[in-house]
Amino acid sequence: MKNENLYNYILGIADNSLILGQRMGELCGHGPSLETDIACTNISLDLFGQVRSYFQYAGKIAGDGRTEDDIAMLRKEREYKNVLLVEQPNTNFAYTIGRQFLFDVYHLAFLAELQKSSDLTLSAIANKCIKEVSYHERFSSDWVKRLGDGTEESNQKMQDAINDLWTYTDELFHLTEADKATVAEGIGVDVTKLKDNYYKSVSNLLTEARLQTPESKWFQKGGKQGVHTEHLGYLLSDLQYMQRTYPNMEW
Amino acid sequence: MTATEQHIDETLIPILEQVSDPEIPVLSIMDMGVVRSAVIVNNSVKVEITPTYSGCPAMDVIGDDIKKVLKEAGYESQVDLILHPAWTTDWITPRGRKALEDYGIAAPLEAEADKDVLLHGKRIVKCTNCGSQNTRLVSQFGSTACKAQFQCEDCQEPFDYFKCLK
Numbered sequence: 001m002k003n004e005n006l007y008n009y010i011l012g013i014a015d016n017s018l019i020l021g022q023r024m025g026e027l028c029g030h031g032p033s034l035e036t037d038i039a040c041t042n043i044s045l046d047l048f049g050q051v052r053s054y055f056q057y058a059g060k061i062a063g064d065g066r067t068e069d070d071i072a073m074l075r076k077e078r079e080y081k082n083v084l085l086v087e088q089p090n091t092n093f094a095y096t097i098g099r100q101f102l103f104d105v106y107h108l109a110f111l112a113e114l115q116k117s118s119d120l121t122l123s124a125i126a127n128k129c130i131k132e133v134s135y136h137e138r139f140s141s142d143w144v145k146r147l148g149d150g151t152e153e154s155n156q157k158m159q160d161a162i163n164d165l166w167t168y169t170d171e172l173f174h175l176t177e178a179d180k181a182t183v184a185e186g187i188g189v190d191v192t193k194l195k196d197n198y199y200k201s202v203s204n205l206l207t208e209a210r211l212q213t214p215e216s217k218w219f220q221k222g223g224k225q226g227v228h229t230e231h232l233g234y235l236l237s238d239l240q241y242m243q244r245t246y247p248n249m250e251w
Numbered sequence: 252m253t254a255t256e257q258h259i260d261e262t263l264i265p266i267l268e269q270v271s272d273p274e275i276p277v278l279s280i281m282d283m284g285v286v287r288s289a290v291i292v293n294n295s296v297k298v299e300i301t302p303t304y305s306g307c308p309a310m311d312v313i314g315d316d317i318k319k320v321l322k323e324a325g326y327e328s329q330v331d332l333i334l335h336p337a338w339t340t341d342w343i344t345p346r347g348r349k350a351l352e353d354y355g356i357a358a359p360l361e362a363e364a365d366k367d368v369l370l371h372g373k374r375i376v377k378c379t380n381c382g383s384q385n386t387r388l389v390s391q392f393g394s395t396a397c398k399a400q401f402q403c404e405d406c407q408e409p410f411d412y413f414k415c416l417k
């Protein structure tokens with residue numbers, strides 16, 4: 001492939017939205033209340049829509065006839081480039097919200113930079129997505145505050161979720177080979193520069209929510225290289241079921 | 252093309268006005284502002300539409316519906332989805348805003364007011380049933396990605412509010 005770095009770079013961005021979208025979609029019909037159920041599935045829908053834009057573009061770059069569906073549905077686990085954070089399960093609602101919040105703060109800052117990309121398609125997609133993601137970030141921050149500043153039990157659950165998910169946050173700011181190559185061309189975002197502000201914003205909101213910012217310095221990584229936690233395989237078996245069972249199916 | 256400019260051949264306007272958003276049937280895609288260009292080249296029409304929200308499932312249906320009405324009017328057509336410039340609620344026409352209100356969906360406020368409502372619980376969204384501003388945000392996400400749920404505290408009517416997108 002002529003433009004392999006750009007192709008991989010786009011997959012790196014889109015896989016985060018795809019896997020997180022699948023996780024949020026799992027709550028369809030299972031949200032703790034009708035309103036939150038609808039909110040989570042709306043967020044899922046936004047993310048899938050964004051993924052379509054990215055994968056359509058990636059398909060064009062690949063130039064060998066592969067479609068958005070092929071890219072989304074027919075790769076093996078090791079070929080997914082999403083960060084470990086987004087594949088973590090919906091252990092309880094606090095985990096769902098914590099994962100969303102820790103990703104949204106990053107996602108918003110990332111898209112703000114991607115808008116400045118010299119690649120006009122990517123900057124147009126970012127320009128579109130950032131409007132939607134600012135709603136996601138409002139929703140998740142609002143719930144972190146509500147649960148953190150709620151009852152003793154909700155505070156404890158929210159704190160547990162943040163403590164457990166914290167170990168996956170540092171990976172958001174690691175550069176892959178595709179990142180480095182595209183940053184050098186003015187296309188990609190140098191995520192290392194987003195890190196300080198990220199931890200500042202997250203910590204401020206946690207304080208506002210009467211939650212402690214974890215102090216652990218031990219961070220897990222691997223997702224960006226395709227080395228995932230045990231959860232992704234199960235998620236993919238759900239995601240890919242139809243396409244694997246009925247190859248070339250159409251609606 | 253500048254951000255708000257549209258290129259639509261006048262003869263095509265009445266044809267395209269027949270197509271509505273399948274989720275808001277009272278609103279034509281022209282009043283919605285999703286058609287960014289429509290030009291006739293050798294009896295074939297090239298149309299560009301832009302999605303309201305990335306994941307809006309209505310876009311595929313809208314594309315098919317456009318092809319259908321143009322075919323009935325004797326045109327072959329090609330419909331492309333464009334992302335830039337990104338759609339904004341400012342592109343909904345005054346007639347579109349009225350159609351939304353009549354249908355029971357509160358039209359989008361300006362960005363600042365929208366923030367006050369969705370973030371700070373300010374009561375300024377007008378109930379589409381009784382007109383009262385004593386309305387409460389129920390959920391930031393409504394029946395579709397573009398709407399939030401509200402309830403009127405006077406007449407108790409639940410209704411959708413079309414969120415401001417800029």
